[in-house]
Amino acid sequence: MREGSDSDLAGAPDAGAPVRVGVLSFHNSKETKAIVNAVHALGHEPVWLGEENTRSSIEAARLQFDPAVDVVVNRLLTTKAAHPLEDLGIATSYAATHPVLNPATVVVRTMHKYGAAATLTAAGIPVPDAYLAFTTRTINEGNHLTAEKAVHKSVIGTNGARMKLIDGDDTVSPYVAGRRAFIQEFIDTKTARPFDVRAYVVGGTLIGAMKRFAPSDEWRTNVSIGGAVADFTADLPEEAANLSLAAADVLDLDYAGVDLLCRDDTWYVLEVNATAGFKGFFEATGISPAPSIAALAIERGGGNVTPERVRSLATELDDSVPECKPSLDPEPTEPETVGYTKRVTVSGGDQSIDVIAKSDTGAERTSIDFDVAAAIGAGPILDTVRIRSGSQAGRKKRPLVEIQLQIGNRWQTVTASVENRSHMDYPVLRGRDVLEGYTVDVTKREREE
Template sequence: MSVDSSQTVTETQRVGVLSTHNSKETKAILNAVRVLGYDPVWIRDENVTSWIEDGDVQLSPRVDVLVNRMLFTKSDHQLEDLQLAALYEETTPVVNSPQAVANTLHKYRAGAKLAVADLPVPDAYFGRSPRTFEEWPKYLPDDAAHKHTIGTNGQQMSIVSPNDPVSPMINDEHSFVQEFLEDTDGRPSDVRVYVVGGEIVGAMRRYAPDGDWRTNVALGGDVEGVTDELGDRPRRLAKEATDVLGLDIAGVDLMPIDGEWFILEVNATAGFKGLFSATGVSAAPHIARLAIERAGGGVETSQILELESTLDDSVPDCKPPLAQDEGDDGVLGYTTRIRINGRDGAEEIIVKSDTGAKRTSIDTDLAGRIGAGPLVGTTQVRSGTGSDRETRPLVNVDLCLNGRWRTVTASITDRSEMTYPVLLGRDVLEAYTLDISRTVEE
């Protein structure tokens, strides 16, 4: 039986942050939770589990409230990641609920939702086939911004004209076109307003790099703090947009055109490094306080004001280890039985250790069976005893050695003539003591 996530917790003990990435913002929130007197819990792939027992849903790590910091726009498995956040919501209050994030994830759909709420957004057009997409100039007669429907940081956006051939896809992902709003007064810019719990933490103007029109900080844009100068209208729009989409935390991008403000985008997992650089205010303690209060705890305003002037992005003690220590004797033999996992399957095999090999390599057939990947590059390897070089693909695989999991970037090669399908190189062996007298039998 599930626990109603709306129930009040009398005392917050553990504040979880769901984040599989290593951003400064995630670390800063966790560190702020610790300073405010609560226990931070970093929930990642390395430590999260769930089970259903006698009708009760159990989750580990257990937390009293969860901050959803998953970067869904950069995920290859957005639905799966959304469901992880939704799984926690079955038993735990979640800051930035999965449904609210889903409202925001698809940029065109978010714009439509804001438009239905009578909030000012640029005109836009969306189609899913080449035939329907080519009709966009009927609705947007001037230049338009061509964007991913799901994406971030302004990458691969472009300005298109009505006479340009435009695809409904960008790098095999769906796209849309949006009215290109341009302030003719000087350098292209917009305003990012950061909203936490219905209150504005800060605002900054973002300027595009020289020769560009995109204002994203990740692309090299400059920022300046404008919190104090921000008028009532943009403040109200930022709060209303966040509320319409159901978000607790949001970065709202606004632009004034001829005295009227427009909502360009709303970001559910907006970074705040740039905001701190521009304003000297960190959103981390504000987010931490919102989570603590959501679960029934309390934080003094004076503590927040003291903490917001710093952004502590040091690695918190609560970061889960990448490997398990239990059962690891730190010794590998000349041959060792291991488990190897890919995207499509797993196998238990016997591998050989070779300190003469710089990198671990796996057999082509084995890589195909387990779905080794993704492809992360190539490497040049000397072929035999001659001077010829062989180009090998590099893939990520998970290995379990002596009960300890680790991710290895291995090369793929034909080892069908070899006894062992995997050769452990120095990239793995450097973390172990090698005992060549130790072997395992088939």
């Protein structure tokens, strides 16, 4: 473990009241599970703050959060989220009254790759040359990069998605997959197999580094596309280590994966990732960043940890499902009975409407009418499924969308098929996927007026 400054992980032996560490995560990643499990293993109380269980209110000039926590670790994957700014607003709300690791303002500064490069450049940290413009004419007429090769990439994205290697004089678009794009100098490491280096920094300490090698016939090194990894912790040059620490410090990141490249004995910061993955890093180094992140959160929340315990836990990447993972649909406290027909509330996120739904224990999946799907703004389409339709021969393909369905006082999230039910009596059919845990009384029917 290389020290960049006085370590935030140094502390007295574990003592005092447990710190409630909230891990703010609207996804089911290995990293979220590992941090939650590390908090528990360090003797403190983890709280997974998910969409299913997190609430906030402002009442009588008082800001409250449920569940209550002492400190928050921001693990929102904003580059993949459907509503990134809305999600980051939640982290901003917590920051009003709580310590937050990687707060929203810092993540926004980092997630925009060109913006992050600009910040690093202004601080004197070397990055590859780059060019940004916003129209087809200006991005092609104003490009003065002298490198023979360049990388055309979106300003926001992860895992090397949609990046393209281009010749210096190729015509390019100011967009990649609908997102603004820029051109970045391609730094050739002049090796038989392209590679870069990822260093992981937590609390001003470099906890390890790995080399990432591109797959055959590929220049990108991302683990998500098949890149191989190897430990580089002991061999990381001091210049590269200092650049990693400086980059995280300039961007005010509490924890980060810093990607580096070397050309002619000079190191450059390629990218900085606020939500870098753990899996490839652990495979290469045998070091899990999760205990260090958990320890930093505990100390920010006023608790204590022992560095020896953190180092011991770091030898395992525990991404098992934690007990505190919020349930998508909590079980009812007591069995409920529903009728053959029942008035229910259906929501797609944009709107909610009340309709009468039919119960069908013979149907595996809930289905909704096209008009209901349109009215509630259901979407996007997650997949399709082929379903036999009554007495008609063959199977029909139907789109699948995620909806929320309220039966009585209980909300459930379900993946429903969408079909034309205009010729049927009821616009919603409740299948076994939502009826499990209920008793269906076919003699009971909703009063229809």
